[in-house]
Structures are given as C-alpha cells and as structure tokens.
Amino acid sequence: MPGLATIFFFQFFEHGSSTQRRELANKLFGHVLTLSIQMYGCRVIQKAIEVVDLDQKTKMVTELDGHIMRCVRDQNGNHVIQKCIECIPEDSIQFIISTFYGEVVTLSTHPYGCRVIQRVLEHCTDTNTQQIVMDEILQSVCMLAQDQYGNYVIQHVMQHGKPHERSFIIEKLAGQIIQMSQQKFASNVVEKCLTFGGPSEREVIINEMLGTTDENEPLQAMMKDQFGNYVVQKVLETCDDQQRELILSRIKVHLNALKKYTYGKHIVARVEKLVAAGERRIGLQSSQYPS
Incomplete structure (x- = not known):
C-alpha cells in the first residue's frame, strides 16, 4: 500500500x-x-x-x-x-x-x-496469563537483566510490577550487584531496583556496594566504572539521609584519587554538589535560629 x-x-x-x-x-x-x-x-x-x-x-x-x-x-x-x-x-x-x-x-x-x-x-489482566508470563520472566531474571533487550522487560516489572515481583528480582540480583552494576544493560536494572525497591531492599543493595571491610573495594570499583558510577549516583539520590552520610564519608576518602579517572570525576562532581547543598541547608537552619 x-x-x-x-x-x-x-x-x-x-x-x-x-x-x-x-x-x-x-x-x-x-x-x-x-x-x-x-x-x-x-x-x-x-x-x-x-x-x-x-x-x-x-x-x-x-x-x-x-x-x-x-x-x-x-x-x-x-x-x-x-x-x-x-x-x-x-x-x-x-x-x-x-x-x-x-x-x-x-x-x-x-x-x-x-x-x-x-x-x-x-x-x-487475566490471572492465568499474568502468572504464566511472569513466571517465565522471573525464572530468567539475571540473564534478561544483562540482555540488550531483556533488560527493558525487567525494568518494566520493577517499575510497574507487584511488590512481591520486585522483591523477587532484587533477591535474584543480590550477591551480584557489583558485577551487574558494571554491566552495560544490567546497570540500568540496578538503578530501577534502587528507585522502586523498598527501604529494606535498597539497604541490601547498598550494603553489598559498601562491602564488608573499611577498604571500600566494591564501592571504589563502581565509582571508577563507566556504568557503575551511575549506579553510585543513583544510590546517593535514592538513599535516606543516614545512608547518604555513611556513603559520602566512604567516598570522601577517595575523592583525590577519583579525580584521575574519567568516570570517577562524575562522582566527584555529584559529591561536591551534595556537600554544597548540605552546607547551604545547615546555613539556612542556623539563620532561622539566630544566637
């Protein structure tokens, strides 16, 4: 035609x-x-x-x-x-x-x-259809998350799915967050997990990123990575105030070193912006309560 x-x-x-x-x-x-x-x-x-x-x-x-x-x-x-x-x-x-x-x-x-x-x-909306389709997706979460097209399907479930479906996806990714965050397509899924996951699920992701020692190795690797640095930025955007303070304290130790890396500079810029915003907020609070 x-x-x-x-x-x-x-x-x-x-x-x-x-x-x-x-x-x-x-x-x-x-x-x-x-x-x-x-x-x-x-x-x-x-x-x-x-x-x-x-x-x-x-x-x-x-x-x-x-x-x-x-x-x-x-x-x-x-x-x-x-x-x-x-x-x-x-x-x-x-x-x-x-x-x-x-x-x-x-x-x-x-x-x-x-x-x-x-x-x-x-x-x-048919219950049987929903069950069949979702079961097939959830059986292959990690593979789909890393696929150039499948990652969009997992992101869709994270954004629009039921709470137990989101929880299942985060549970499947747990233990592989660092690896997934440094993968081109899966890093987008991890960002969606941070945005749409619940507080306890977000904490699981953050704890994995911080690692088990004071060396901050997983966090360091992510901050220097071309995809991982965006996940770290998303963490700073979505975490609560207490978590943000902890993460910023871990990052500040490495700021000078990060300036030498192309992608680390993104983190430095974000941290400096957050620190400046925090100082402005403290200044405003002080001005409201003059001595």
Whole structure:
C-alpha cells in the first residue's frame, strides 16, 4: 500500500462517519496479514484497530491467527500486535496471547518481541496469563537483566510490577550487584531496583556496594566504572539521609584519587554538589535560629 493510499485510509478512519469506517474496514478483510507486514499498510491496520467497531476488529485480527510470531518478529508487524493488545479485549485475542506461552524469555530478548511482552504486562489482566508470563520472566531474571533487550522487560516489572515481583528480582540480583552494576544493560536494572525497591531492599543493595571491610573495594570499583558510577549516583539520590552520610564519608576518602579517572570525576562532581547543598541547608537552619 503506497504512502498516498495510506493517507487516504488514515483520513477516513480518523474523520469518517461510522458507516464510512465500516465500509472501509470491509475492504481490508482478506488483506490484514499482508498489510500488517508492510511499511505503510501496518499503519492503516493499526488505525483501523483503534477506531472500528469491535466485531470488525475481532474479524480483522483472526486473519493473523497462525502468523503471530511472524508478525511479532517483523519490524512492521510487531506494531500491529502491540495495537491488538492495547485496543482489543483480552478474551477476543487469547489466541495471540497464548502463542507467547513458553516463548516469553525468547521474545524478551528480541528487539521487537520485548516491546510486545511489555504491552502484555501492561494490558493483560487475566490471572492465568499474568502468572504464566511472569513466571517465565522471573525464572530468567539475571540473564534478561544483562540482555540488550531483556533488560527493558525487567525494568518494566520493577517499575510497574507487584511488590512481591520486585522483591523477587532484587533477591535474584543480590550477591551480584557489583558485577551487574558494571554491566552495560544490567546497570540500568540496578538503578530501577534502587528507585522502586523498598527501604529494606535498597539497604541490601547498598550494603553489598559498601562491602564488608573499611577498604571500600566494591564501592571504589563502581565509582571508577563507566556504568557503575551511575549506579553510585543513583544510590546517593535514592538513599535516606543516614545512608547518604555513611556513603559520602566512604567516598570522601577517595575523592583525590577519583579525580584521575574519567568516570570517577562524575562522582566527584555529584559529591561536591551534595556537600554544597548540605552546607547551604545547615546555613539556612542556623539563620532561622539566630544566637
């Protein structure tokens, strides 16, 4: 479907009457799969799925039955599958969702599949579906966290998942926080754990970073690392005041040494900013209580 035809279809679906939309949708029947994997055609199918009546949406997507995985892995078709999940009632697209059972981890590590899995997590409320999909994700937390696409799925669960799902992820990462923080993709997951984890879970991560001796070896390694330094900055941003004081005291010992490292300089800048902010806060408090 060429670009001009796409614009024509778009305009009618967007602004036409319900009768015109129904007539236009009828013209698409028999061509849904072909159009879904075309650059311009997929946009028409997405718009139709947004605006046509439910009976027509349902009829249209049945043409994809047996070709779901092909569409998910296609640079155009994946957008159609995402739109189906977003706009069509779950019980009408169960044949789409059930295709993903047993394939969740594989899809999560695919450039387009990971987007589809995120839409499932957002829009599918059926208890059985939620259980199946989440179980598959949680069985492969560490692998997905380190994957260039899978990490987005784990981040999504950390941000939007249930508390026990977040806890499970942090529990799986515990003991590997330093290693994960120095890995390009997993470091983003650790940052999400710090942002959305509870106080006790954040404490587990912080304790692991501080290490068991006064040498601060794990913290030193992270501060000099191109990815780890951002995790340390996120810790300073998300921890409570008492933890921040402890971490700052550990960092200050190494400030001069950190200035010699490209990524260490990021930490130095953040610490100096925090120290200055703390001094301003103390100054303001003192001015409120003059002697």
